[in-house]
Amino acid sequence: MEIKCRNCGYAMDSHTEVMGAVTNPKDGDLSVCLSCGYLGRFRNGHINPLSHNQYAALNEETKTQLLKIEKVRKRVMDTYGVTM
């Protein structure tokens, strides 16, 4: 399943759960673009922007996981100079 990031246009051809394997996302799942860090939510085969209110409504564990993902994503980009 290929989905393009609304922010940078990066074509995501695989999706990996934080604590699992590559999977097909389902409606309501959160998404972080590996290329730009854009945060969204899957719905009907698209990634829609996550509003400030929707982000605020996430539980603290999820917010912590998202911050960890962003740190790792940024470190990979900074270390390896990966551009997508």
Ligand SMILES: [Zn+2]
């Ligand atoms: Zn992106």
